[in-house]
Amino acid sequence: MSRIGNRPINVGDGVSVDVSERNLVTVKGPKGELSVQVAPEIQVAREEGVISVRRSDEQKRHVAMHGLYASLIGNAVEGVTKGYRKQLEVIGVGYRAAVNNGVLELALGFSHPIYFVPPTAVSVTVEAQRGKNTVITIDGIDKQIVGQVAAKIRALRPPEPYKGKGIRYVGEYVRRKAGKTAAR
Numbered sequence: 466m467s468r469i470g471n472r473p474i475n476v477g478d479g480v481s482v483d484v485s486e487r488n489l490v491t492v493k494g495p496k497g498e499l500s501v502q503v504a505p506e507i508q509v510a511r512e513e514g515v516i517s518v519r520r521s522d523e524q525k526r527h528v529a530m531h532g533l534y535a536s537l538i539g540n541a542v543e544g545v546t547k548g549y550r551k552q553l554e555v556i557g558v559g560y561r562a563a564v565n566n567g568v569l570e571l572a573l574g575f576s577h578p579i580y581f582v583p584p585t586a587v588s589v590t591v592e593a594q595r596g597k598n599t600v601i602t603i604d605g606i607d608k609q610i611v612g613q614v615a616a617k618i619r620a621l622r623p624p625e626p627y628k629g630k631g632i633r634y635v636g637e638y639v640r641r642k643a644g645k646t647a648a649r
Contacts, residue, residue, distance in 0.1 A: 468532075469532040469535050469536055470518050470520070470528075470531035470532040470534075470535040472535065473515045473516065473517050474515065474516040474517070474518070474535065474538055474539045474542060475514065475515060475542075476514055476515065476516060476542055477542075477546055479494060479495050479546070480492065480493065480494040480495075480542060480545060480546060481493045481494075482511055482516055482542070484509050484510075484511055488502065488503040488504070488505060488507070488509065489501075489502055489503070490502075490503055490509055490516075490538055490541070492538070492541040492542055492544075492545050493545065494542070494544075494545025494546050495545070495546065496544070496545050496546065496547075496548050496606050497544075497545055497606045498545065499541040499544055499545055499606060499607060500541075501534070501537045501538055501541055503534050503538075504530050504534065506520060506521050506522075506526075506527050506530065507519070507520055507521075507527070507530055507531060507534050508520070508521070509534075509538070516538060516542070518531060518534055518535040518538065519531075540608045540609075543608075544605075544606040544607055544608055545606055548604060548605065548606050549604070549605055549606065549607070549608045549611045549612075550602060550603065550604050550611070551602075551603045551611055551612065551614075551615035551634070552600055552601065552602050552603075552634070552635040553600070553601040553602075553603070553615060553618055553619060553632050553633065553634055553635065554598045554599070554600055554601075554632070554633050554634070554635050555571075555573075555598060555599040555600075555601065555632055556598050556624070556629060556630055556631060556632075556633065557573070557574060557622075557628075557630035557631065558630075559572065559574060560572060560573055560574060560599070560622075560630065560631075561593070561599065562591045562593070562599050562601055563591055563593075564589055564590060564591050567582075567583070567589075568580050568581070568582050569581040569582075569583060569589050569591070569601070569618070571618075571621060571622075573621060573622040573631075573632070574622070574630075579621055581617070581618060581621070583603070583614055584610060584614065586605050586606070586607055586610050587603055587604060587605035587607075587610055587611055587614050588603075588604045588605065589601065589602070589603055589604075589614075590602045590604075600635065601618060601632075603615050603618075615634070618632060619632045619633065619634065624637075624639045626639065626640060626641055626642045627641070627642055627644050629641060
């Protein structure tokens, strides 16, 4: 039984939802437009201010898809109204980040700088203050793309457990290790 799929999805003011005959759900809002292709076993109904997702039967696969598509449509509605944001911290001596002409330029302790070109669906900004860690902010309307870009940037230099250097999510806890002890 899908609890997520049974919940109605509230559609706010300024958001229009269009369900085509091929089960393509298009959500338009103040921040943009997103589309979700829904499987044929799942029915999407639109009432006044609410979207409901139903399944045809109780097969295990259909129950799983019921919750999945309800979440995807809910994420699309939230994305076109509020948008999504991920923030990353760059921690380490000499580690820097800057945005030049839409390209994220990173100095992460390698012998060369790393250039990361983000997709057009997201915007990347860098906030560097003296005495504080550099913060990379990723904004967009598609939750999956924002999370994927943040994960790719973090994977360039994940935080290491001995000194904690690297790129991590803001608020992420990195378990620290003691390291070697000197021989007597």
